[in-house]
Amino acid sequence: MSNLLFFAPLFRRQAGRLGLALLLAIATLAFGALLLGVSGWFLTAAFLTTAAAGFNLFGPSSLVRGLSLARILSRYAERLVGHDATLRLLAEIRAWLFASLFPRIPFAGAGAPRRGELVSRLTADVEALDTAFLTAVIPLAGAWALGGATAALLGWLLPAAAPAYGAALLLSAGLLPAALALRSRREGGVVVEASGVLRSAVLDGIEGHAELIAFSATGRAEAALAGAARRLAAARRRLARHAAIAAAGAQLCGGLALLSVLWFGLRALQAGEIGGPLLAGLLLATLGSFEAHAALLRNVARLGSATAAAGRLRAIGTAPPAVAEPARPIPLPPGAELRLDGVTYGHDPARPVLRGLDLVVPAGTRIAILGPSGSGKSTLLALLLRLADPQRGVVRLAGTDLRAVPLAELHARIALLSQDAPVFLDTLRQNLLIGRPDATDADLWQALEEARLADFARSLPQGLETPLGEAGRSLSAGQARRLCLARALLSRAAILVLDEPTSGLDPETEHAFLADLSRAARGRSIVIATHAMLPPGAVDRRYRLVEGVLEPLD
Amino acid sequence: MPETETSAAALKPATDRAIGRWLTGLRRQAGAALPLAVLAPLLGGGLLVLQAWLLATVLDHAIAGGAAAEALLPGLLSIGALIAARALLSGIGEAAGARAAERIKLALRRRLFADLLARRPDWTAARSSGALAAALVEQVEALDGFFSRFLPAMVQAALLPLAFAVVILPVDWVAGLLFLLTAPLVPLFMALVGWGAEAASRRQAQAFARLSGYFADRLRGLVTLRLFGRAEAETAAVRDAAEALRQRSLAVLRIAFLSSAVLELFAALGVAGIALYVGLSYLGLIHLPGTALTLQTGLFCLLMAPEVYQPLRLLAAHYHDRANARAGAAEIEAVLGGLPVASRPATVAAPPTRPVAPPPRSAIAVAIEDLVLDTPDGGRRLLDHAGLRLAAGGSLAILGASGIGKSSLLEALAGLRAAEGRILLGGVPLEALDEAKLRARVAILGQRPRIFQGSIADNLRLARPGASMAELRLAAGLADVLGFADALPQGLDTPVGDGGLGLSGGEAQRVALARIFLRNPDILLLDEPTAHLDAVTEARVLDGILRFSAGRTLIVATHSTAVAARLERVLRLAGGDLLPAPHPVRRFAPGSAA
Structure with a gap:
């Protein structure tokens, strides 16, 4: 629960709306129970009346009609207000998450989500969190409010039945939900874990497809997948079984309350303490007050996963930043010389990827780092942008240790085209402007020319204003790559760091881009990691990254 | 890399109806669990009628007949037993629904994976492994509610209101007729619920999905945005996007929630209408031939009134499960280029294992003749009638x-x-x-x-x-x-x-x-x-x-x-x-x- 409370400040901003939604939810439930109660009372009273003329028909019948209408209206208002509050909450939580994520990316080390899992996990977790209030907390609070009112009413009119009713309420809206939330939270963790294993099993099959065929081992991969899927299914089945048992328990509690009111009511009737109409009314109201409990428990199971989601989000939002802003920042002096001295780094410090690596990139020079994928090229480039700090050694820009420089100044001086650079859901223009927000049209077209994308952009009916589909789906892989390249070229940074800039390009385009690299650089330093063949003159120096150090190739 | 989507997009997308048929076709995988999930609530509905009847009887005997509480104890105990039985049935039904859904998803995942592995590796290599993994993990999961909740709710909504009306008819023909008249309207109600609730849930889901998409999109590019100094601008943009979404979706929801209000109206009118009709009959203000309402029958009708509409409300509550499942199926279809018939994959033959001791080997000569090889998208020729001979060893x-x-x-x-031309291993064509x-x-x-x-x-x-x-x-x-x-x-x-x-x-x-x-x-x-x-x-x-x-x-x-x-x-x-x-x-x- 403390994990949910961590987010209380965000919820508190919507306290008014959430409170109103709660009130309306209680009203809806109460109107429903009252409608049943009044109907039962009215019907029985009418039956017992011998003289129709003496019966005040107007009161009850208009009450019945009024309650029906009120119930519909309050239900409608409840849903609207509740969704309004939830949608506002959604903005708050997402903005909070973004603000907390920026200084903490990229995640590394133990506990970091598996590759490819971060986005789907965060999205699902945030959704679980912002609907928790609407689906679980409000109905739960509503059940308590209505149950409490009914118990009080019983305490006044039929005191003997009140304790049993109270016990049933305590069980059904207190202990059962608490036990279920606890269980579902634990099983929910197993489900998340099992889903991760299942995803890895699927990826084993997809990325290891050729090997599985070559080793005639597809059967083993299928068995591994079946095992992982079975484990997930079993965990989810257990989760569902807990919820089903709890819901059945709630039904039993409702039955217990009904029977106690009936039994003590019958005795009170016999003793002449209450009349028949009141008994019928109380009985039906009791039925109505438990109506929502079974559905409620189904949502409480979700509250468990929302708590787990809140825990994961909290862990991410409060993790120490990957790199710290300097306590006493030194303004970055002019210059663009990069120098790495004895740099050692590994995501797992015990197994460094870079081992005492040295490198100097004088201002305005272009260097290439070659080496097969997995050799640590991207890791090296990440250190240049201070996405991580070396475990030993120093990275210097313009003679200054990167760790002493304000990050914003550093990132204004060095721009990165990463291997997984994304095309955003936005127009072509907006995608480019991320590189330089104040760029003119001429700048944009020049960058597109340099990235060999201008002809394509001109062929689009809407030109720069073309919206790019989800994850840039309307672009081919090569076009998407060139767009990200144009974005990087557009940047005002004095140093461009390009990680496999030509992946996804056909050899002719690749060759043309690389041959033209010195012109596109316009005097800027370029550090390029690639395993493409470099045309003569493309770079000033070439290195091969192997076993954690750079071997000069020229 | 080539436009890898083209081959998948070239396949004719399955129509809405085909997706629906495919989904319902999957139910056979569930075995006995799904019929159990459907039958248990129906049986529970039957017991509910009995329970309402007994409750009305007890009240009638006590209030109209002046029976002593102790004399009514057997009735009370029977009611208690019925409540327990109904709770048990609903628990069994719910658990069976979950079991059915899990079985279907398990079989489907195994089938999709087996189909995937049965393809040539260059098909897999040309596709995004993230999207393929998501199809097998998340999209299959999206089918869950369709089987565990929606299908049982649909059957209940189709049968129970009608059955209740038929039961009430001999008790009191006016009340029965009231329900029976609404019973032929049930398909209409269902269409209304379906249309309204589906529209509501679809719009809501669309709106959420669009924001989720935007959110996921920005998350994916977080490092890029940070390095370009866009952290604050993007945080504000995320907040603005969510706010804009709120305003747009509220306008839609205002209308969409009306359909559920209509359902509530029926439920409330049912109770109020029966209460007034029965009450006025008792007072002699309404007298229709052939009705002889006792307190017992009157209370019975009142107790049953909300239950007639309850299955419809349940269906409305689970309608979004259907929309989710359809969206999931459409995504699976798009990523894998078709929807397979989920069946338990044939037990895979044990992979051939060679004896532990090295077997006698015979080196094999390799020869290729006139080999033509293109890139997987066919965009570029890599080998053009190439030849090679390499002696054994x-x-x-x-x-x-x-x-x-x-x-x-x-x-x-x-x-x-795939290649054209001849590849000979030890003189035998590949x-x-x-x-x-x-x-x-x-x-x-x-x-x-x-x-x-x-x-x-x-x-x-x-x-x-x-x-x-x-x-x-x-x-x-x-x-x-x-x-x-x-x-x-x-x-x-x-x-x-x-x-x-x-x-x-x-x-x-x-x-x-x-x-x-x-x-x-x-x-x-x-x-x-x-x-x-x-x-x-x-x-x-x-x-x-x-x-x-x-x-x-x-x-x-x-x-x-x-x-x-x-x-x-x-x-x-x-x-x-x-x-x-x-x-x-x-x-x-x-x-x-x-």
Whole structure:
């Protein structure tokens, strides 16, 4: 629960709306129970009346009609207000998450989500969190409010039945939900874990497809997948079984309350303490007050996963930043010389990827780092942008240790085209402007020319204003790559760091881009990691990254 | 890379109706669980009628008949028993629904995975592994509610209101008629619920999905945004987008919630209408022939009134499960290019394992004639009527620039890629070879070998499931795996792959090489086997490869002249053909055993 409370400040901003939604939810439930109660009372009273003329028909019948209408209206208002509050909450939580994520990316080390899992996990977790209030907390609070009112009413009119009713309420809206939330939270963790294993099993099959065929081992991969899927299914089945048992328990509690009111009511009737109409009314109201409990428990199971989601989000939002802003920042002096001295780094410090690596990139020079994928090229480039700090050694820009420089100044001086650079859901223009927000049209077209994308952009009916589909789906892989390249070229940074800039390009385009690299650089330093063949003159120096150090190739 | 989406998009997308049929077709996978999930609530509905009748009777006897509480005890106990039975039934039904959904999802996942593996590896390689994994993990999960909740709710909504009306008819024909009149309207109600609730949930889901999409999109590019100094601007943009979404969706929801209000109206009017009708009858203000309402029948009708509409409300509450399932199915269809019929995959034949002791080997000659090879999208020709002959037991290096087609040629030789022309292994055309025999005799090391979940030893045993520890260590030593594995606390039992220890590129490649040694093939096809290694390790690994390949046929695609220098023949792949290349002068290689 403390994990949910961590987010209380965000919820508190919507306290008014959430409170109103709660009130309306209680009203809806109460109107429903009252409608049943009044109907039962009215019907029985009418039956017992011998003289129709003496019966005040107007009161009850208009009450019945009024309650029906009120119930519909309050239900409608409840849903609207509740969704309004939830949608506002959604903005708050997402903005909070973004603000907390920026200084903490990229995640590394133990506990970091598996590759490819971060986005789907965060999205699902945030959704679980912002609907928790609407689906679980409000109905739960509503059940308590209505149950409490009914118990009080019983305490006044039929005191003997009140304790049993109270016990049933305590069980059904207190202990059962608490036990279920606890269980579902634990099983929910197993489900998340099992889903991760299942995803890895699927990826084993997809990325290891050729090997599985070559080793005639597809059967083993299928068995591994079946095992992982079975484990997930079993965990989810257990989760569902807990919820089903709890819901059945709630039904039993409702039955217990009904029977106690009936039994003590019958005795009170016999003793002449209450009349028949009141008994019928109380009985039906009791039925109505438990109506929502079974559905409620189904949502409480979700509250468990929302708590787990809140825990994961909290862990991410409060993790120490990957790199710290300097306590006493030194303004970055002019210059663009990069120098790495004895740099050692590994995501797992015990197994460094870079081992005492040295490198100097004088201002305005272009260097290439070659080496097969997995050799640590991207890791090296990440250190240049201070996405991580070396475990030993120093990275210097313009003679200054990167760790002493304000990050914003550093990132204004060095721009990165990463291997997984994304095309955003936005127009072509907006995608480019991320590189330089104040760029003119001429700048944009020049960058597109340099990235060999201008002809394509001109062929689009809407030109720069073309919206790019989800994850840039309307672009081919090569076009998407060139767009990200144009974005990087557009940047005002004095140093461009390009990680496999030509992946996804056909050899002719690749060759043309690389041959033209010195012109596109316009005097800027370029550090390029690639395993493409470099045309003569493309770079000033070439290195091969192997076993954690750079071997000069020229 | 080519436009990889084209082949999937070219397939005709399944219509809404086809997706619906496919979904309902899946229900057969669930076995007895789904009928149980459907029947249990129906049975519970029957018991509910009994319970309402008994309750009305008890009240009637007590209020109208003045019976003593103790005399009514049996009735009370029966009611208690009915409540317990109904709770049990609903628990069983709910659990059975979940069981059914899990069975269907399990069978579907296995089927989709088996279908995926049955394709040629170049199909998989051309697709985003993230999207394929999401189809099997998330999109299949989206089908859950359709089977566990929606289908049972639909059957209840179709049968229970009508059944209740029929039961009430002989009790009081006016009340019965009131329900029965609304009963033929049930399909109409259902359409109303379906139309309204689906529209509401679809719009809500669309709005949420759009924001989720935007959110996920920005999350994916978080590092890029941060490095370009966009952190604050994007945080504000996310908030604005959510706010804009709120305003738009509220306008829609205001209308969409009306449909559920209509349902509530029916439910409330049902109760109020019955109460008023019965009450007025008692007072003699309404008198219709053939009705003789007692307190018992009147209360019974009142108790049943909300229950007649309850199944419809339940259906409305679960309607979004249907929309989710359809969206999931459409996504699976789009990613995999079709919807399979989920059936338990036929038990896979045990992979052929070779005896632990090395079998008698016969080296195999490799020949290609007139081989034509294109890139997977068909955009570029890699090999144009190329030819090659390599004697049994010979060794060959193929040089050539990146992207020229070396890897594709090796894959074609292993039968992992479509090619035109003839490939002969030991004089037998590749396509005429029995798959099991081909796989047992030809081994290929790709450039980016996959390290699977499990220990290093598990990864090695992929090549030969029954291998002993001694055999593992022999192969691992030959490929220089022991060089790093023995330094790990758990040695060969160290977990690797997703969620395990991250191996460096060079380490992964050596594990993959050891795997191939363990396979004991007659033909080795190695793609850049030493690309990740420094000169000293390269020489050591090369020694291992050469020692192992004695008496076997070896083809290595490489950039390294050091590698080429130690093989018998060298060819260069250029201009779509394999051309003789000068044999590089053999240099002294440090650590060389030669």
